[in-house]
């Protein structure tokens with residue numbers, strides 16, 4: 279089914295269906311009392327329902343790239359995808375579509391050094407975290423080679439993509455990293471198909487005709503609809519078939535997958551290998567509780583695919599995989615709301631991309647009413663910090679024993695409310711219909727997602743009445759914060775945090791508004807440990823035979839993150855996993 283059919287499917291029923299699917303898989307794999315026994319004594323089915331050389335789990339950018347590469351290397355390929363075809367919205371599809379395309383004139387050795395610094399910082403004398411010394415050298419080499427082919431790989435799937443928009447360009451994020459100058463490691467906005475400029479802006483991205491598609495929608499379309507369905511019909515996809523567990527021989531070799539299809543368990547034989555590409559754990563309650571700093575469930579938000587519940591991470595753990603920097607997250611702070619079953623019941627909020635975190639007539643304050651950072655960092659692509667802002671937001675106030683910035687509050691005035699939607703209407707969960715939003719923000723105000731008051735004092739009282747504020751808000755401090763910020767606007771200089779002047783404008787026209795902001799963002803990055811071949815490693819650093827991983831589930835970016843890295847690694851690492859899986863001799 280294609281995008282035109284999607285119009286007929288209610289967003290609400292999709293959310294419900296997807297949620298039940300996600301919760302079902304989770305319950306099946308996490309809570310089953312048989313799960314432990316299975317780990318110790320793997321069940322090898324007498325009869326297989328499906329078989330292929332390479333079985334890929336998850337059809338995002340990483341899974342699609344792995345499937346294409348394995349197919350082109352001569353393997354038969356079967357993809358299991360949890361979501362239904364008509365409403366299949368992976369993180370890849372919901373994304374901004376930005377990826378890296380370094381200048382081929384750059385120095386290759388410098389590129390390896392720059393990439394290594396991003397991945398683990400091993401070659402930076404002052405770095406303090408991001409360890410993956412056992413894999414980083416080879417991984418940086420592999421990545422530096424693969425990244426040069428990303429744009430060509432996309433164009434080979436979809437020649438109608440806009441070549442000019444994908445030309446090498448942009449600036450690398452980290453001038454302090456080795457190789458920055460010589461590597462010419464830019465990034466480029468993947469602006470989509472060649473008629474993108476003619477797109478009807480009132481149509482959601484996923485309903486636009488192919489040649490006017492852009493962002494992650496175009497990235498997904500090129501790989502899945504064109505690369506797989508049109509160009510390689512031999513690659514079989516089973517939608518609505520969530521994988522539940524891996525079938526392993528006693529020696530650890532992975533030989534198949536147990537999945538659920540049409541309400542029953544099916545056994546899928548993988549003659550050569552399984553590639554895990556099920557994305558991150560953004561919507562897994564137990565994993566968020568286990569891995570994220572502070573209140574991981576209620577106090578964090580993500581704004582991508584609700585189906586990403588860490589299923590592959592769990593399958594890997596059961597199969598003996600080592601974990602690596604699981605709490606790493608490409609994150610900042612974003613608005614989030616309790617909305618839709620079962621997310622609300624589970625205590626999870628659905629996040630969405632904010633369009634107002636560093637625009638005039640707004641400030642961000644903590645629960646006491648104090649600004650704590652230059653708000654422009656959250657969106658400023660000219661500085662390297664924006665995907666690390668979450669670390670500021672989860673800072674623990676030791677003396678008061680409180681995460682005083684969870685949630686934070688976007689305070690804004692009537693000028694901003696009337697001027698623009700305060701969330702991104704094109705991509706992310708609003709763009710894909712998971713969260714309702716009206717352009718004038720009134721819908722959110724009426725739902726109580728945005729508080730409104732005629733004065734700042736009244737706004738402070740309303741914030742204080744919200745249980746998540748834990749009665750910390752101080753009306754005088756909030757009024758003083760806004761007064762001070764407005765004086766900086768008049769001065770043209772933020773004397774407290776040095777916010778970029780062009781992003782400043784006074785918060786002065788009543789009524790005033792407050793919207794909660796949580797640490798979070800597009801995706802998690804930590805998960806399974808995997809080497810440069812993309813073989814999943816056990817706790818001794820040895821590859822688990824016939825098991826590969828690519829994408830968010832085992833992101834290579836463990837130290838820091840440059841925007842566009844995740845989509846880039848989907849192709850680089852997905853291809854690497856698919857290629858290596860296809861190379862193996864079949865076991866049966």
Ligand SMILES: Cc1cc2nc3c(=O)[nH]c(=O)nc-3n(C[C@H](O)[C@H](O)[C@H](O)COP(=O)(O)OP(=O)(O)OC[C@H]3O[C@@H](n4cnc5c(N)ncnc54)[C@H](O)[C@@H]3O)c2cc1C
Nearest residue numbers: 336338340360369370374376521582800829830842844845
């Ligand atoms: C709003 C937004 C904007 C972003 N913008 C950018 C950007 O501009 N540039 C960039 O580089 N990155 C961006 N990212 C991040 C990037 O999109 C993701 O990190 C990347 O797409 C992940 O790809 P993936 O293939 O690993 O996972 P996904 O694309 O999420 O695919 C995982 C797939 O696995 C399926 N699945 C889950 N569990 C199972 C199971 N048990 N069995 C079978 N299938 C399963 C899911 O349904 C899904 O289809 C953005 C993310 C979001 C949400």
